[in-house]
Amino acid sequence: MTVNHTDSARVKTSAYQLRQQIRYNEFTSNTSGFAQGCVQGNIVILPKDWADDFLQFCLFNPKPCPLIGMSAQAGDFLLPELGENIDIRTDVPGYRLFKYGKLEQELTDIKSLWSDELVTFVLGCSFSFEEALIADGLEIRNISENKNVPMYRTNLACKTAGRFSGDTVVSMRPMQPKDAIRAIQICSRFPSVHGAPIHFGQPECIGITDINNPDYGEAVTIKDNEVPVFWACGVTPQLVLEQTKPPFCITHSPGKMLITDIANSSLAVL
Template sequence: MSIENGTPLALLSPKQVREQIRSGQWKANTSGVASGYVQGNIVILPKAWADDFLKFCQMNPKACPIVGMSDEPGDFLLPSVGDDVDIRTDVPSYKVFHDGVFVEEVHDITSIWQDDLVTFVLGCSFSFEEPLIADGLEVRNITEGVNVPMYRTNIACRSAGPFSGTTVVSMRPMVPKDAIRAIQICTRFPSVHGAPLHFGDPAAIGVHDIAAPDFGDAVTIKEGEVPVFWACGVTPQVALEQAKPPFCITHSPGCMLVTDMRNSQLAIL
């Protein structure tokens, strides 16, 4: 993949990617972009709801690992995750919810920003795709140039205040020996979902049609491969549907905030 000057997306710096997003030139998913850097799922909530959501994340760290958040309510710059990161403009696509109901998808939230909003940046599975590929494992959604498939499951989250629900997972197909290797690799990255939750029979976790993901795009599963499932940062969107805050904003699935943090900073050596 490449953008206007022909530079491969993997070789762009995070700031270059954010500039493309901020200018409206890049509105697609960010898988494979800015290799080596942490990408983040986004949840933005009014301050009155932020403490319970923080507790929900702390109780469900596999699905909701916090890698950054705003210093004060109303802050739209996030210096803890990158230089000149403006959360209102630097995500390719946002989802806006009122009372837990999705109302619109937008590419800029400047006009709807509020002074009481708190931003959470959660670790993303795109960060562990890099070490998988470096080890020689294929990541099918990158090979096929599509968004990773994501599914609702029957795996219950621990509740915190009004926040509850079930875990969303992302899926990458692999032969069993590669799935075992993926477990070994991803165990080193607990801040970006860590090791897979499950591999093998999708029905065992409540996924009944592997060809029809709830979010993202379907990918090819070849003969001899099994689906491998990781906890996914779309999980908070399910919790938000249950909690029904009056107003909240998330990233669109697959459309992440590209930060200046290195993936290596999150690894356990």
């Protein structure tokens, strides 16, 4: 059965219900706008001998890698602190397997790949603050056009930690300049899900040569009176992994997040 991704489904489906649909491959789409009110998370799964370096990388780079949860110990695939019966092996709509920095495979579950050596990291996602922007009357173009948010590689270097280094990936939402200022004010309240935008206007200043050709996700309409607004993005670790080349790593597919039971409102700091 395929789930009908209507506006009603976005509003009414709970986080637990959506995870159950994902677990049984009834939902395999991007998760922006679904299970409203709940924190969504980016996923990085690494062998335990790489975990300390990656944890340090997250602590050094909280804008692109805001850590909201991780395994209590290697081999744990349940994440009870993040939600009821969450099984990280099945409850993400899409996974990516990397070996030595190369994308090997995209999967809808990772049971066959699981081992007692693996440590899971869950990072905050910009989809969580979209709800606050919409509540303030701002349009989120990727939601209104039913697309995966556009994401771009930049020339903004992350701080190196152990074996991990690389540049920041950003997500983009077009807005009128006055709305971009309001977005900065709103998102500053949510540092656990990337916080305020890190740039707006002039994408070439951060190394983006073609705004209509994102590296991940889908292009959205940018109107004549709008500027592109960029947030640090949780896909950053995927670019870092390509450069660092651990022998084995699993991530979410861009736009396909873990839905937690944590309330977005609980992350607001002001």
